[in-house]
Each structure stands twice: as structure tokens, then as C-alpha cells.
Amino acid sequence: MLHFYLAGINNQNFLMRDKETGTWWQQITGKAIYGPLQGAALELVPSDELTFGEWKAEVSGGKVLAPVAKYTKEYDSKWEPEVAKLPVVISFPGTALKSRDVVVGLTIDGAARAYPWGVAVKQSPIVDHLQGTPLLLAVGPDKKSFRVFVSRVDGQETEFFLKSETKDWVLLDTATASEWNFQGCATAGPSQGKCLDRIPALKDYWFDWRNYHHDTTIYKH
Amino acid sequence: MFALSGLVTIGLFFFPAIVIRPFAYQAPRALWWAMAIRQRAPMPALFAGLLCLGLGLVLWRTVDIWRRVALTIVMLLVTFSAVMARINYFEWMFHPVDDVRFQVEEQSKLDAGEMIMAVRFGNDARAYPISEMAYHHIVNDVVGGVPVTVTY
Numbered sequence: 537m538l539h540f541y542l543a544g545i546n547n548q549n550f551l552m553r554d555k556e557t558g559t560w561w562q563q564i565t566g567k568a569i570y571g572p573l574q575g576a577a578l579e580l581v582p583s584d585e586l587t588f589g590e591w592k593a594e595v596s597g598g599k600v601l602a603p604v605a606k607y608t609k610e611y612d613s614k615w616e617p618e619v620a621k622l623p624v625v626i627s628f629p630g631t632a633l634k635s636r637d638v639v640v641g642l643t644i645d646g647a648a649r650a651y652p653w654g655v656a657v658k659q660s661p662i663v664d665h666l667q668g669t670p671l672l673l674a675v676g677p678d679k680k681s682f683r684v685f686v687s688r689v690d691g692q693e694t695e696f697f698l699k700s701e702t703k704d705w706v707l708l709d710t711a712t713a714s715e716w717n718f719q720g721c722a723t724a725g726p727s728q729g730k731c732l733d734r735i736p737a738l739k740d741y742w743f744d745w746r747n748y749h750h751d752t753t754i755y756k757h
Numbered sequence: 758m759f760a761l762s763g764l765v766t767i768g769l770f771f772f773p774a775i776v777i778r779p780f781a782y783q784a785p786r787a788l789w790w791a792m793a794i795r796q797r798a799p800m801p802a803l804f805a806g807l808l809c810l811g812l813g814l815v816l817w818r819t820v821d822i823w824r825r826v827a828l829t830i831v832m833l834l835v836t837f838s839a840v841m842a843r844i845n846y847f848e849w850m851f852h853p854v855d856d857v858r859f860q861v862e863e864q865s866k867l868d869a870g871e872m873i874m875a876v877r878f879g880n881d882a883r884a885y886p887i888s889e890m891a892y893h894h895i896v897n898d899v900v901g902g903v904p905v906t907v908t909y
Contacts, residue, residue, distance in 0.1 A: 537904040538904075538906075539897045540895050540897060540906045540908075541845065541848065541853060541895065542845075542847045542848055542851055542853065542894050542895055543845065543847060544777040544791075544795075544847060545777060545778070545779050545783075545847075546777070546783045546788060547782060547783050548779075548780075550894060550908075551777070551792075552895055552906075552908070558796060560792050560796075563908050569792075570789065570792040570793070570796070571792075571796065578906070581876060581903070581905050582876075583874055583875060583876045584874070584875040585872060585873075585874055585875075585887075586872070586873065586875060587869060587870055587871065587872060587873070588865070588867045588868065588869055588870070588871045588872075588873050588884065588886070589868075589869030589870060591873055591875050591884055592862055592869070595862075595875075595877070595882045596862075597861075597862075597880070597882070598861075598862050598875075598882040598883065598884060599859035599860065599861060599862075599881075599882070599883050599884070600859060600860050600861075600862060600864075600865040600867065600873075600883070600884045600886065601854075601857070601858075601859060601883070601884065601885045601886060601889060601890075601896065602858040602859055602860045603886075603889055604852075604854055604856075604889075604893075607852055607892060607893070610892045611886075611888040611889050611891075611892055612888055612891070612892075613868070613871055613888040615888065615891050622780075623780060625780060625781060625782040625783075626782060678870065680870065680872060
């Protein structure tokens with residue numbers, strides 16, 4: 537088991553080292569870039585970026601990382617607008633997005649695509665295809681949480697729409713007309729009890745996503 | 758010899774520190790050298806630094822006041838470099854969580870709208886608030902028996 541610590545920065549994505557071998561790792565890729573373990577890669581763990589409220593509604597008996605008393609004045613829930621003002625050291629003029637535009641980035645079979653966050657919120661649920669895989673990008677009822685799923689039910693491709701006559705956030709699929717929740721599981725209809733497969737996705741700044749995915753495409757509706 | 762050992766000590770700290778600095782661009786080759794030097798620097802910087810200080814003390818007797826001022830400045834820089842070559846100053850800027858502790862959901866004072874990163878293995882579901890992770894950057898943890906490193 538490796539234990540990591542903050543060791544530096546590389547074009548505004550941080551570097552970490554492990555205490556056991558001193559190897560240097562790039563945060564965004566989880567790859568060892570220098571040292572005894574160079575070439576190794578950490579396995580990405582399935583995870584979610586969502587609101588505390590959404591998480592509490594889905595999970596019971598969960599544990600929350602406690603604040604560390606002497607550093608709580610450093611924690612800032614409103615850090616995003618502050619960081620958005622900071623300069624970038626790497627940029628890609630001539631691309632359709634600005635450096636600090638926030639995107640949801642994902643890769644399927646080596647192909648990368650970025651979904652601008654504003655577009656994702658406005659057009660959710662988005663059904664798209666990448667490398668032949670149909671995918672569903674859903675922004676949650678809080679307009680902050682997001683998840684990406686494989687848009688297939690029992691092997692059949694399907695589209696999703698928000699059910700409009702209800703105040704609850706419910707998706708309907710066109711293949712089976714079942715109702716689906718934000719966890720990607722069917723709560724009513726022929727598919728009840730089934731859950732969609734998840735696709736790992738990352739919220740990142742455009743400059744960082746593009747720096748590590750040179751051939752990325754940008755979602756356009 | 759005094760100058761050489763001084764330059765080596767100072768270089769062993771300052772070259773990586775100047776390359777790997779926030780808000781500067783890191784070219785791949787420069788980064789490689791910075792990591793290579795930083796990795797190996799602590800002991801050589803200590804030896805070169807001690808050698809330089811020793812030589813400096815010997816030279817001290819033989820020079821005039823102005824050269825002594827210069828010697829002092831160099832020896833201070835050398836001491837600073839030899840010490841800093843062994844210190845992870847990034848953790849001064851962003852303190853690590855030395856003792857990772859958790860609260861149950863009901864104890865947490867987070868707002869419902871605050872963003873978290875969530876991980877689950879089996880029945881072990883954990884949330885890492887982004888406002889906290891954006892400061893500490895890294896938390897090493899074990900979730901449902903799986904060792905994970907949470908980063909932001």
C-alpha cells in the first residue's frame with residue numbers, strides 16, 4: 537500500500553510522491569512519471585462528485601471526512617470564483633473553449649470528449665455516442681451533481697427524457713418507458729430494479745483536460 | 758572550492774524549486790531534471806553545504822571585512838539551501854491531514870449544497886468535502902478494505 541503526499545505542481549496539476557519509494561506521480565492521470573515505479577499507473581476508483589444533500593438522500597450510515605480544527609479557516613466553499621480569476625500557464629487558443637471553462641471530461645476506448653458544464657446543465661439529460669458506446673450524461677436535481685451512464689437497457693440502446701409532469705427528478709427511457717432515478721436505477725416500469733452501467737467522468741478546467749487529452753472532441757448538440 | 762561547494766549546494770535546492778513553482782510553465786525536460794535533482798538532493802546538499810561552511814570558516818581568518826560580508830551571505834544561502842533541500846515546503850502551503858477522522862452524516866455541519874467526492878465499497882460509503890480537499894489536496898484512506906488516495 538502506498539501513502540502519498542503533495543510534492544509539487546506541473547502546469548497547475550499537482551505532483552505527488554509516495555513515502556514508500558519516493559516515486560513522483562501526476563495527479564490527474566495517476567501515472568508515475570519519475571522514480572523507481574516510473575510507468576506504473578494507479579487504478580481509478582469509481583467515485584461521484586455531487587452535493588452533500590444528494591449524497592445523504594442516497595446513502596445511509598455514510599461517513600464524512602471531518603474538518604481539521606486548526607485548518608478550518610483555510611476551507612472555502614466558494615473557492616471556485618476565486619480560482620477562476622487566477623492566471624493559467626498553459627492555454628489552447630484556437631479551440632472552442634476558454635482556459636477556465638469547466639467541462640465534464642470522459643474517455644471511452646481511448647477517445648476523449650469534453651462536455652461544457654453550462655451546456656450539460658441546460659441540455660441534461662444528454663444522450664451521446666463515443667466510440668460506438670451510447671452514453672447518458674445526467675445533471676441532478678440540484679443542478680450541481682452529475683453522473684454519466686451507458687445508455688443501454690438489456691443490451692438495447694435507449695434515449696432518456698425528464699418526466700415533466702412531476703416535481704421529482706425522474707427520467708423516462710424510450711425503450712421500456714421505465715422510470716429512472718439519479719442513481720441510474722429503474723424505480724418503476726418493466727426495467728424496475730435494473731441499473732445502468734456507470735462511465736467514469738471528471739469535472740475539470742478546459743486547459744487541464746485538453747493538456748492531457750490532445751485529441752479530445754468537444755460535445756456539440 | 759568554497760565557491761564550487763557553495764554553488765552546488767545552492768543549485769541542488771534552487772534549481773528544482775525554481776522549475777517546480779506555481780504559476781510558471783513546466784517544460785517536460787526541465788521538469789525531468791528538477792525531479793531528478795530534487796530526489797537526490799538531500800544528502801549531497803548536506804555534504805556540500807558542510808564542506809562549504811567549513812571552508813568558509815577557514816577563509817574567514819584570511820580575508821578583509823568586505824570579503825567577510827560576502828562569505829556570510831554565501832554561507833547563509835548555503836545553510837538555507839541545505840536545510841530546504843530536505844523540507845517539503847509544499848506541505849507548508851497545504852498542510853496534510855495527519856490524522857484522518859470521520860463524522861457520521863448527522864454530525865456533519867456541511868450545507869446540503871456543498872460539493873463532495875463520494876466513494877463506496879460494500880457498505881462503507883464515505884464523503885470527502887471539496888472545500889476541505891481543495892486545501893489539503895490529498896487524503897490517504899481505506900474504504901471497505903480498499904486503500905484509496907483521494908485527490909483534488
